[in-house]
Amino acid sequence: MKRSAKGADALNEAVIPGIRMAAKRTIPKGKGVAPPFWTPELTKLDKMVQECKNERKRCTDPRWTRKVLVDTAIGRWKENVSKLSTTDSASWNLVKSMYAPRPLTSPVLVVDGHPLTKRQQAQALAKMYMSRSTKAPHAPEMRIPCTRSSTFRPITEAELDVALRELSSGTAPGDDEIHCEELKELGRVAKKCVLRLFNCSLRTGQVPAKWKHGIIVPLLKPNKPASSMASFRPVTLTSTLCKLMERIVARRVRDCIEDKLQPQQAGFRPARSTLDTLMQVTSAVRRRRDGEKTAAVFIDYARAFDSVDHNCIVKALMSFGVEEHLVAWIADFLQGRTAQVRVNNTLSEDISLTCGVPQGSVLGPLLFIVTVDSLSKRLNCIPGLQHGFFADDLT
Template sequence: MKQPSSSQCTFQPATEAEMDVALRELSSGTAPGDAGIHFEEPKRLGRVSRRCILRLFNHSLCADHVPAKWRQGIVVPMLKPNKPANSMVSFRPVALTRTLCKPMERIVARRVEDSIEEKLQPQQARFRPGQSKLDTLMQVTRHVRRRKDGEKTTVEFTDSARPFDSVVRACIVEGVLSFCVTKPQVAWIAGFLKGHAAKVRVNKVLSEKIGLDRSVPQVSALGPVPFIVTVDSLSKRLDCIPVLQDGFFADGRTMVSTSADLSEIHRTIQQGLGCSTRCSSECYVEVSAVETGYKPFGAQATKLLSLKAGEDAHRMLGRAPKLLGLAVQPHTRAAKHVMCMKAAPGTRPLQLSAVAAPKRGPNREQLRAFCRALVQNKMCHGVAPWWFDTSLSDRERLERVRAQVAHIVSGIPKAFDREDALCEARLRTVSAVPHRRALENYLRLKAEGPAHAKVAHGIFLPERPTHARLAKAQHLYSIVGTPEKTHDATALERARRVHFNITTPGGLKADAPEKDAKVHTMLRAERFSDFGYQVLAGGPVVPGVSSGTGAPVCPKDGQCEKVVLGAGSLACSYRAECAAMEAGLKRLVNAIALSKTRRTRVPEFTDSLPLLMALSAGPAVVGDAMLRRVWDLTLHIVRLRASVNFQFVISHFGVPRDEAAGKAAEQGSAKPHSYPAWTTDVVTGVEGKVRNEMYRGFGEGRAPRTHRSVLLNRVRPAPKHSKVDRIGEPLLAQFGTSTAKHFGWSRRVLTPKMGQMERRW
């Protein structure tokens, strides 16, 4: 088959990339068409077979020819949820077409979407990337919240009766042409919709072939795109009606009118209904009066509207109409989550507890995934619109459920504070979710063009916290994004006196035995035994020994500093290694300045190879703020006439290490619900800061928290021994790198102190 030339027409052939994307989007495990080919088979085709199929697609697209087999399918009636099975209206016809037709539909649909996306009205929120039913819902809640004194707001919800089954194909083709879609795509869509036939299959019995003069194949990749193009013309007509705001979710329409005069609201809504009925009748789509809802806000008495669609008016004022999966509750006259969403928080934690088995349950990260899937997505459905209008009791109820889930995920007792549990499980509070999602929706709408930006400013009012959070984020971004001062030529010249050795001791591999690693590490360390100072970044050690974890500064006389700095149990983390090295270099600067040592040599030992490789790029190349601070300290040491030599080591040398505690820490961190959570050596650093805070509390007459003794392993403050041997640098490294595991309360206590201790990340 010859590849058609693109010079003969405006035809642009489909590429292999489009083909690959279309094949990846095919759903696995679904029912095949009448050919019996499952969707898994085209995905496993080789390169030659895919190119043959691609040539077939390009020939079909260029010649405007759709194979007859592709226009035939099998219709399977699927029962709608919560519908009676004894009525034909309760079933949705699902068309099963040929397997090779599916990727071709996706290629054409994606091209049409790219052509019409910027031309569609912003009111349509269905079948569009980055939009959902929440966009329409937020428009409704905007008008309800922005009512002035004496004004009333009326919302009308209409729906079409079987729109996919009754729309005329000529209207679809005309609508697609109005968006200036290229002729090959329009011709292929017209050929695909023309001459459709199907057989109905019920209980493995096929009917005779039935010709379809109307409708768009449901569950088809190409079906929704031409349908929303047809509905877009109705949105343009409704925009011409003053004092009427509209929103679309597929064929569902929402019309909102706000005024102090009820008669004006009545006329506006009735005019919108008439326009909707006339536009739908042009495409032979009938407006369903049964599914039409009418809801007033702020009005004590209103008139019922008449729907001129050939059916009797449906009276719905006595009950709350359904709105886009949510509900409007009459007693508060505000948008809230449905009752099933209120009942879900009682059942979802039980499901999460069943997943978190005490012996063979998943680790914490997997539990967080279960939590987001089972609890958060259900509770926070539509949270951005309804959270600001719901009652305080409902908010507190959801917060309690979130705290219960956090205790399950983190594996800590229920007696712990709610904020501690959320911190350990790395979960946000429910109140933080709507603010974040509202900000995301606001920025997304502003980025889509002037029309959407106008809608965004109308939904998110200036007095809402969304603008305050955006201003705060922009301020922080301006601080973080400020370019730091570049190093001058003198500093770069001094950087030559800094050496890096990133080779493994003795050429050992990563899986070398611990015994060999210790021997070769000791041999490398002996080369620097006569140096003035030594800085070591280590891991878990035996508590009480004057060597500790982190970065001890060892003077030349062999006495090890008792004050230990570094990142504690997080020394294996890249960013925590930066904190450990920075802390050690700061201590080294103070030691050299006090002793007034000149022309000394300092080796820096670390087991973080990525850190050394990043630092070895030089002070003029590194862009990370933490790496730049490490380089600033290193250059400051060089100015003190000391040469710095960074050495990569595999094992500790001369530093006692608590292997049993390290193993228990890893197990407790991975599965806190299966193993007792071991408070690592960093607790020693916590003690000093917490003691000082408790002294201040006792002096001011404040009572301490009851869970402090649990957090500190029942450590009691001693007023006569306020000075501790270890400072809270390991704790600051954990909290500064957002990797705290068991110290939620201490984070709240020490966060205001971090600025004083020069922790800027």
């Protein structure tokens, strides 16, 4: 099938302005939030002060006004302290907000004793991230499977509604500035437009180019020096529309592979957690016979998500029998990806990412565990060896 991105790109370019316009017309403007200790008495006092200002006269003593504010704040604080409980999550959130260290909002990189400018920092980080996500020169080109129109299953309104409910509120948008809350409030006509875009993208195996671009925000890891580039964890902001589509694709892929994955993998799977691996290791130690020795090896793959080969992902999906239209869409989703690093409001130049799964994406973790499943199969063939996976952590 000949692939041309014009169809999906054109629909995406039409949908995004429509969502922005609808949001601007219908979403009310926010108002300032009053302090948590604000009371009706303070509202009356504030109104009286404003009236005095408007009439250009002095009706209250500023010292008395400040005293009322301070006394009210102290009274509210004492009330909150009296309600603190070790079993109350709100109490712990209050304590953390007071004592937790404030993370730096941007790097403070230093070279030869001189701090870099924001632009230089963004460029330096971008160069490092690109080196991590560049495939080896000898790596084979990705083979995208051919698709047949007879096997295409259109995305339904029910699937779209489920994916919309699963969207996380309060998350930062991607480069298109479309928020999850805006998508959740889409009307019937707007949903049909989004559904048309999604079905066009899946049917043709074309992912809009803007969905493949991400903004990387470096966040300082706990207790790490801000002067080192290795101390920052990259978080990628991508298109919310793409994340919505990813949820639909991920659910279909999971329905196909979940029963076929090796039971030793506990990462990014429903009703599984690190406790599964912990219990497995504990049981292996307790079951050992008298006189036998048990040894454990803990392996953490460095930059595993950044370096996984795209061709391996496609082969793994095909070996699981995933629908060819889904595999073709995922293959196009992985190739031709670009990103920029943002330090404060300063952006780096575009970089190309030719391997790895997109950090911050919905599909990324699922694609990773599908790819490493073959390693789990091989380990299961070794007599006397037991193992457990949690994503890229192997025991």
